[in-house]
Amino acid sequence: MPEIIIAINKLSIKNNQKNSIGRKIMNRKLNQTEEINITRRYGIKALGYAAVAVASTGIIPNLDKYVLSEANAASSAKFKLRFGTIIAPKADRYLASGMYHLAKAIQEKSDGEVSVQLLDKNQVCAETACAKKVASGVLDIGSASSTNLSLVAAFSNAIDWPMLWAGRDEIFNFLFSPESEKHYRSIMRKAYGMEMLHYYGDMRSIFMGLKYSDKGDIKTPGELKGAKIRISGSEMFQNFTQSLGMNPIPLAWVETLEGMKSGVVDAMETFPSAAAGYGMTKVSAQAVDVNFSPGVCPAFLASKSFDKMPGRLQEVVYESAWEAQKLAYEEGIKSSNAIVGNGEAPTADSEYQKVPMRDIRLTDGERAAFADLGGVEKNMNLYSSIRSQLDKIGGYDVYGVMKEQADGLKGKSIDMQKWWT
Known part of the structure; x- marks a missing residue:
C-alpha cells in the first residue's frame, strides 16, 4: 500500500512538472537580442512570424526556410496583396490576433499563386486609416476594430450594440455561423466592397x-x-x-x-x-x-482584389480566414490565462x-x-x-435580428462553422 501511494505521488509530481513546463513554453517570448538579430538578418515580417511561433511552441522556427518561401512566393505570385495592420509581434503575444497566420496561410494554401506583403507595426496605417486605404484601393487587406472600422463602413457597428451579447462565445459563434454571412458579411460586401475575413478579440x-x-x-x-x-x-x-x-x-x-x-x-x-x-x-x-x-477586430479584403481571383483561390482565402479565426479563438483562451x-x-x-x-x-x-x-x-x-x-443600409431591423441571434446563442458551446458554405 505505501508503495502505491509513493507511485501516485511521483506521478502527480511528474504531471505538475509537465504542466509547469507547458505554461513556461506558452509564456516564452523573444528576448531583445533575439528580436534585434532576427530583424537585422531576416526583416520585420520574419520577426512577426518568429514571435507568434515562439509564443505557441517555445521554439524559434527555421527562418531561412521561411524567408526563402516568402521570396519564392512573391516572385512567382499571380496575385499580390498588400496587408496593412497596427498589429506588432510584441502585442500579438497578448492579442492572439491570427493576422500573421492569415498572411502565411493564404500564401501556403495557394502554393505561391497569392503573395501577401504584411505591413505590420503601424508601418502604413493605424486602424481607421487602414480601412480608408482598403476602401480607396491603396491597400488590399487591412485590420481595425469593428468600432473603428464603422467610421469608414458604418454597418460594421451592427454587432456592437451595448449589453447585447452575453460573452465571447456568443459573438464568436455568430461570426462563425452562416447567419453572419446572411445578416452581416454580405451587407459589408455589398455596401462597402469589403470581404470580411477573420475576427479576433474579447468583450470590452x-x-x-x-x-x-x-x-x-x-x-x-x-x-x-x-x-x-x-x-x-x-x-x-x-x-x-x-x-x-x-x-x-x-x-x-x-x-x-x-x-x-x-x-x-x-x-x-x-x-x-x-x-x-x-x-x-x-x-x-x-x-x-x-x-x-x-471588442472584436476583423481583417478585411477589398472585394475588387478578391473578385479578380478564380474560385479555387477565393476558397483558399476563405479557408485561411477560417483557420485564422479558429486560431484566434483558441489561442485567445490560452492567452487570457497564461499571458493576459x-x-x-x-x-x-x-x-x-x-x-x-x-x-x-x-x-x-x-x-x-x-x-x-x-x-x-x-x-x-x-x-x-x-x-x-443601419436599418437603411441592411434593409432589415438590424437590432432586432442581432438580438435574436444573441439570445439564441446564449450559453451555447462554440461551433466553428464555415460561414460561407
Missing part, C-alpha cells in the same frame, strides 16, 4: 485610471458617474457611456495611453488583451469587466497578476444593473438615429 471592459487606486472596487454604474472616459469614435459607445452618467471623450487608440497617463481622461474602454498588449494595464487602477460590447491574466485560471506571472491594477469581476446581477441603465432597449431615444441608419 472599463479601465479606470490611477486616480482610482485608493477608491473602492467599482461594481455599480453610479460609481462611474461624472468620469471622463476615452471611447473610440463609436456613436453606440457614446450613447452607452452617457446613459451611465459618464462623459465620453473620443480619442484615437494611439493617443489613449498618453491620455490615461496625463489625466485627460479618467477611464477608457477596450478589451483585456488590447489593454495588456499595448501597456494600458500599467496606467489603470481597476479593470471593471462590464463586458458591455464585443483575465481568464478563468490566470497564472501568477500573467500581466493582470503582475501589475497593481485590480481585476473587478462582476456577478451576473451586478452586470444586469449596467444593462438596466445603459442597455439599448432602456434608451431607445438615444439609439433611434443609428438604428435608422
Whole structure:
C-alpha cells in the first residue's frame, strides 16, 4: 500500500512538472537580442512570424526556410496583396490576433499563386486609416476594430450594440455561423466592397485610471458617474457611456495611453488583451469587466482584389480566414490565462497578476444593473438615429435580428462553422 501511494505521488509530481513546463513554453517570448538579430538578418515580417511561433511552441522556427518561401512566393505570385495592420509581434503575444497566420496561410494554401506583403507595426496605417486605404484601393487587406472600422463602413457597428451579447462565445459563434454571412458579411460586401475575413478579440471592459487606486472596487454604474472616459469614435459607445452618467471623450487608440497617463481622461474602454498588449494595464487602477460590447477586430479584403481571383483561390482565402479565426479563438483562451491574466485560471506571472491594477469581476446581477441603465432597449431615444441608419443600409431591423441571434446563442458551446458554405 505505501508503495502505491509513493507511485501516485511521483506521478502527480511528474504531471505538475509537465504542466509547469507547458505554461513556461506558452509564456516564452523573444528576448531583445533575439528580436534585434532576427530583424537585422531576416526583416520585420520574419520577426512577426518568429514571435507568434515562439509564443505557441517555445521554439524559434527555421527562418531561412521561411524567408526563402516568402521570396519564392512573391516572385512567382499571380496575385499580390498588400496587408496593412497596427498589429506588432510584441502585442500579438497578448492579442492572439491570427493576422500573421492569415498572411502565411493564404500564401501556403495557394502554393505561391497569392503573395501577401504584411505591413505590420503601424508601418502604413493605424486602424481607421487602414480601412480608408482598403476602401480607396491603396491597400488590399487591412485590420481595425469593428468600432473603428464603422467610421469608414458604418454597418460594421451592427454587432456592437451595448449589453447585447452575453460573452465571447456568443459573438464568436455568430461570426462563425452562416447567419453572419446572411445578416452581416454580405451587407459589408455589398455596401462597402469589403470581404470580411477573420475576427479576433474579447468583450470590452472599463479601465479606470490611477486616480482610482485608493477608491473602492467599482461594481455599480453610479460609481462611474461624472468620469471622463476615452471611447473610440463609436456613436453606440457614446450613447452607452452617457446613459451611465459618464462623459465620453473620443480619442484615437494611439493617443489613449498618453491620455490615461496625463489625466485627460479618467477611464477608457477596450478589451483585456488590447489593454495588456499595448501597456494600458500599467496606467489603470481597476479593470471593471462590464463586458458591455464585443471588442472584436476583423481583417478585411477589398472585394475588387478578391473578385479578380478564380474560385479555387477565393476558397483558399476563405479557408485561411477560417483557420485564422479558429486560431484566434483558441489561442485567445490560452492567452487570457497564461499571458493576459483575465481568464478563468490566470497564472501568477500573467500581466493582470503582475501589475497593481485590480481585476473587478462582476456577478451576473451586478452586470444586469449596467444593462438596466445603459442597455439599448432602456434608451431607445438615444439609439433611434443609428438604428435608422443601419436599418437603411441592411434593409432589415438590424437590432432586432442581432438580438435574436444573441439570445439564441446564449450559453451555447462554440461551433466553428464555415460561414460561407
